[in-house]
Amino acid sequence: xxxxxxxxxxxxxxxxxCAEPVAMTTREFKLDFDLRAMSRSLAASQPxxxxxxxxxxxxxxxxxxxxxxxxxxxxxxKPPPLLTSQNVLSQMGISFPPGATAFYDSCTRTLRxxxxxxxxxxxxxxxxxxxxxxxxxVVYSLTVIEGPGEIIRRINxxxxxxxxxxxxxxxxxxxxxxxxxxxxxxSDDWMQIQSGTRAxxxxxxxxxxxxxxxxxARSHATLKRxxxxxxxxxxIEPLIHSGDTxxxxxxxxxxxxxxxxxxxxxxxxxxxxxxxxxxxxxxxTSFSQAEFxxxxxxANGSTKLIGVTAPCGQAxxxxxxxxxxxxxxxxHAQEPVPxxxxxxxxxxxxxPKGLQAASLRVPDGVFVNEWGExxxxxxxxLEAKGIPAIQGASAAQQDGVLHLINTPDNIERIVMLVDxxxxxxxxxxxxxxxxxxxxxxxxxxxxxxSAAASDHAxxxxxxxxxxxxxxxxxxxxxxxxTPSAVRAKHSSSSELLFVQEFxxxxxxxxxxxxxxxxxxxxxxxxxxxxxxxxxLDVILSCMLHPAPPAMRRETFRDxxxxxxxxxxxxxxxxxQTTTKLVMTAGGTRLLSLHPPTGRDAEGMLxxxxxxxxxxxxxxxxxxxxxxxxxxxxxxxxxxxxxxxKAPPDFLSSANVEGKKKPTAQSVLEAAGIRxxxxxxxIFDPAHALLIVHSTQENLDLVEAYVTGLDDSRSPSTVAYxxxxxxxxxxxxxxxxxxxxxxxxxxxxxxxLLAAVQSGTVQALDTxxxxxxxxxxxxxxxxxxxxxxxxxxxxxxxxxxxDQDIRQVGLTLSIEPKxxxxxxxxxxxxxxxxxxxxxxxxxxxxxxxxxxKLELPLTxxxxxxxxxxxxxxxxxxxxxxxxxPVGKPEFEEQDILQMLFIxxxxxxxxx
Numbered sequence: 001x002x003x004x005x006x007x008x009x010x011x012x013x014x015x016x017x018c019a020e021p022v023a024m025t026t027r028e029f030k031l032d033f034d035l036r037a038m039s040r041s042l043a044a045s046q047p048x049x050x051x052x053x054x055x056x057x058x059x060x061x062x063x064x065x066x067x068x069x070x071x072x073x074x075x076x077x078k079p080p081p082l083l084t085s086q087n088v089l090s091q092m093g094i095s096f097p098p099g100a101t102a103f104y105d106s107c108t109r110t111l112r113x114x115x116x117x118x119x120x121x122x123x124x125x126x127x128x129x130x131x132x133x134x135x136x137x138v139v140y141s142l143t144v145i146e147g148p149g150e151i152i153r154r155i156n157x158x159x160x161x162x163x164x165x166x167x168x169x170x171x172x173x174x175x176x177x178x179x180x181x182x183x184x185x186x187s188d189d190w191m192q193i194q195s196g197t198r199a200x201x202x203x204x205x206x207x208x209x210x211x212x213x214x215x216x217a218r219s220h221a222t223l224k225r226x227x228x229x230x231x232x233x234x235x236i237e238p239l240i241h242s243g244d245t246x247x248x249x250x251x252x253x254x255x256x257x258x259x260x261x262x263x264x265x266x267x268x269x270x271x272x273x274x275x276x277x278x279x280x281x282x283x284x285t286s287f288s289q290a291e292f293x294x295x296x297x298x299a300n301g302s303t304k305l306i307g308v309t310a311p312c313g314q315a316x317x318x319x320x321x322x323x324x325x326x327x328x329x330x331x332h333a334q335e336p337v338p339x340x341x342x343x344x345x346x347x348x349x350x351x352p353k354g355l356q357a358a359s360l361r362v363p364d365g366v367f368v369n370e371w372g373e374x375x376x377x378x379x380x381x382l383e384a385k386g387i388p389a390i391q392g393a394s395a396a397q398q399d400g401v402l403h404l405i406n407t408p409d410n411i412e413r414i415v416m417l418v419d420x421x422x423x424x425x426x427x428x429x430x431x432x433x434x435x436x437x438x439x440x441x442x443x444x445x446x447x448x449x450s451a452a453a454s455d456h457a458x459x460x461x462x463x464x465x466x467x468x469x470x471x472x473x474x475x476x477x478x479x480x481x482t483p484s485a486v487r488a489k490h491s492s493s494s495e496l497l498f499v500q501e502f503x504x505x506x507x508x509x510x511x512x513x514x515x516x517x518x519x520x521x522x523x524x525x526x527x528x529x530x531x532x533x534x535x536l537d538v539i540l541s542c543m544l545h546p547a548p549p550a551m552r553r554e555t556f557r558d559x560x561x562x563x564x565x566x567x568x569x570x571x572x573x574x575x576q577t578t579t580k581l582v583m584t585a586g587g588t589r590l591l592s593l594h595p596p597t598g599r600d601a602e603g604m605l606x607x608x609x610x611x612x613x614x615x616x617x618x619x620x621x622x623x624x625x626x627x628x629x630x631x632x633x634x635x636x637x638x639x640x641x642x643x644x645k646a647p648p649d650f651l652s653s654a655n656v657e658g659k660k661k662p663t664a665q666s667v668l669e670a671a672g673i674r675x676x677x678x679x680x681x682i683f684d685p686a687h688a689l690l691i692v693h694s695t696q697e698n699l700d701l702v703e704a705y706v707t708g709l710d711d712s713r714s715p716s717t718v719a720y721x722x723x724x725x726x727x728x729x730x731x732x733x734x735x736x737x738x739x740x741x742x743x744x745x746x747x748x749x750x751x752l753l754a755a756v757q758s759g760t761v762q763a764l765d766t767x768x769x770x771x772x773x774x775x776x777x778x779x780x781x782x783x784x785x786x787x788x789x790x791x792x793x794x795x796x797x798x799x800x801x802d803q804d805i806r807q808v809g810l811t812l813s814i815e816p817k818x819x820x821x822x823x824x825x826x827x828x829x830x831x832x833x834x835x836x837x838x839x840x841x842x843x844x845x846x847x848x849x850x851x852k853l854e855l856p857l858t859x860x861x862x863x864x865x866x867x868x869x870x871x872x873x874x875x876x877x878x879x880x881x882x883x884p885v886g887k888p889e890f891e892e893q894d895i896l897q898m899l900f901i902x903x904x905x906x907x908x909x910x
Contacts, residue, residue, distance in 0.1 A: 262313020493520025782809025836886025861886025
């Protein structure tokens with residue numbers, strides 16, 4: 001950043017103003033860099049302001065302030081005030097003639113400047129140079145079109161002479177929309193990837209097939225099986241060119257695309273066992289596949305025809321058809337989503353000239369996090385932070401809004417201070433995932449139009465509107481909150497058991513190998529907040545199963561016994577995206593476009609969107625520790641006796657000099673609170689009660705000290721209450737959207753509890769657990785369910801059927817950990833919740849003598865959450881949202897379930 005400025009400065013100094021007045025205009029600039037950081041850096045290089053620099057006697061200063069201990073030689077040095085944007089720009093070489101101004105809104109990183117055209121041009125040069133530093137991603141859109149050979153060959157010939165085949169793709173897509181056209185889209189994909197990162201996308205039927213056999217010493221055979229995807233698989237890695245500006249709009253893409261779209265062919269195989277001369281017979285599968293492996297170079301926004309092939313798997317095609325594979329590449333700079341801008345409300349009457357009014361949204365607890373509970377008005381705090389005192393200035397916070405009256409320069413500085421306080425506070429990332437089914441042409445058009453956009457909130461709004469009109473429907477919704485750089489896992493699925501392997505023992509007895517597969521929604525995410533506090537690196541894997549497994553049967557002949565066996569085989573349907581991308585705080589991105597396999601959904605696509613909200617975790621204001629607080633304002637100089645709740649270890653809360661046993665008065669004096677003649681303080685450890693008699697001014701300081709005490713040294717526990725609700729999808733999605741941007745989500749929890757009373761929402765489960773810091777606690781509310789897990793033969797040749805005992809219900813494990821700054825409680829959380837009763841299905845292995853080995857296999861309908869929520873004490877958090885499985889109504893209706901957790905830090909009082 002400073003390198004850019006150093007190149008820019010000589011240009012500014014070369015400017016010469018005419019003696020005559022120069023016309024000035026106002027412009028706004030969107031900055032990639034943060035002027036606040038530069039202001040703080042430049043201010044730190046200046047000496048601190050000394051309040052006694054006028055030569056006054058330190059003792060006289062102490063006399064003016066009764067709260068400065070007599071032993072203190074003088075007032076502490078105040079930090080230098082933050083430089084305004086005009087100060088910063090001036091030091092960078094921008095001239096500000098009389099009447100010129102600058103104002104920087106660090107909330108939105110918008111710089112508003114009123115100056116001469118020449119200076120505005122220089123500032124634009126600076127903004128443009130810095131704009132190249134936005135994090136960049138690559139968006140890929142893959143389209144595979146089948147069409148008449150004559151048309152595809154003509155397009156291929158045209159594309160051979162062009163760097164961009166976008167017009168050819170558009171022509172084929174238009175033909176595919178015409179009734180009776182022979183052109184049709186047979187596969188779609190969409191991916192967003194960081195440069196230098198490999199990503200994969202799959203939309204396929206996962207078919208289990210037999211690879212071969214293995215024989216033991218007695219010629220007993222075991223089938224070897226693997227899972228093979230049928231459909232589309234794309235693996236791709238982009239590399240954006242570095243170097244000069246022109247090359248930053250080009251990239252190389254290394255990719256491998258597999259298209260296995262034709263039905264597989266089964267054929268019998270017979271292998272003779274050398275030991276016995278008997279034949280083993282089984283079925284193997286032949287797959288027809290088109291594969292492209294290549295590296296291409298392309299320009300930003302261009303479309304490449306990366307391949308043409310005949311339809312694989314059609315040995316005798318009824319007509320001349322070809323497949324054309326197009327890949328559209330877009331590089332986009334990930335610009336942060338603007339925060340709520342600074343508002344300019346009307347200026348109150350009688351406001352001194354030169355002051356302005358402003359307001360901005362600030363969480364109510366942010367100042368508690370940064371400076372502790374106030375004993376004096378917020379304006380005094382700001383002055384202590386280096387904001388110059390101005391007659392008539394004020395600062396007050398109410399209902400999450402900070403209201404300011406001050407000079408424009410001071411307002412600019414205060415907004416910077418608020419930004420610093422927000423950055424210092426603990427944060428977590430609330431991740432919301434939605435999958436919607438809608439017409440393919442509609443989604444494809446929206447995706448292509450939004451490819452270069454930094455945010456897809458507008459596209460998501462159009463998709464939601466289409467669902468509201470009945471032109472689409474929600475398939476899945478998921479929510480999970482996690483700290484930065486912590487991997488979270490979320491699944492809502494059926495744990496389906498199936499026979500994966502098959503063999504026979506030495507006596508010819510059937511030995512099936514049992515495995516399980518999650519069928520539903522499986523989502524893993526690891527978001528990491530970047531240094532700018534506004535963008536995130538997101539690693540994720542998102543898998544959805546569009547349809548239940550398709551069951552079929554295969555035959556196998558054992559060479560040792562000569563018996564034939566009829567075996568069950570499942571085929572799964574899955575879409576999956578694994579990638580790493582850049583997202584903005586509060587931004588929404590389209591993750592994938594997939595055709596749902598295994599469903600009757602011709603002409604439909606599934607679109608998955610991800611939204612990541614960065615939530616500042618701030619302490620709610622503590623209840624006033626003052627016992628029997630006065631009901632009216634008191635004279636600061638008046639004397640009173642007041643009681644306060646204090647930590648049980650209050651007497652050890654400060655370092656008291658000397659060998660004497662600390663007293664309540666000595667602890668408060670060590671904290672800088674003076675005791676005038678006649679003032680007293682006593683502490684009752686049996687009831688954790690502090691009683692002080694002093695002036696009201698001193699009592700206010702005592703209250704601030706007691707409220708801000710670090711209670712981490714006191715014996716304490718953390719109490720968690722988990723509540724699970726079920727309700728209509730629209731309502732729970734609305735509450736999720738409201739909760740995702742907030743630290744304390746108690747209002748949403750209260751809304752759910754009210755909906756339970758009205759019958760709109762069901763309360764499914766409630767569990768409370770209390771534990772110490774650093775100790776994992778587990779609570780289980782479940783019944784035991786026994787089910788078959790494995791079939792094996794022991795050393796004596798006896799077949800054993802092993803069973804597992806599973807807790808069906810709710811199991812919550814949680815462990816609280818202290819943060820070094822004591823601002824919030826970090827927790828490691830694991831949840832297992834069963835959304836429906838276990839389902840038993842019976843698999844049969846039948847031999848040629850009609851003997852049946854029947855296996856009762858149990859499928860569990862379960863939600864798993866694994867995350868690490870950060871929660872200030874006294875808050876409520878939405879931890880998870882999911883689409884439940886296991887009941888017909890869950891599939892047929894838009895029903896969701898959610899988990900709320902409340903967290904309370906409790907002192908152990910004597």
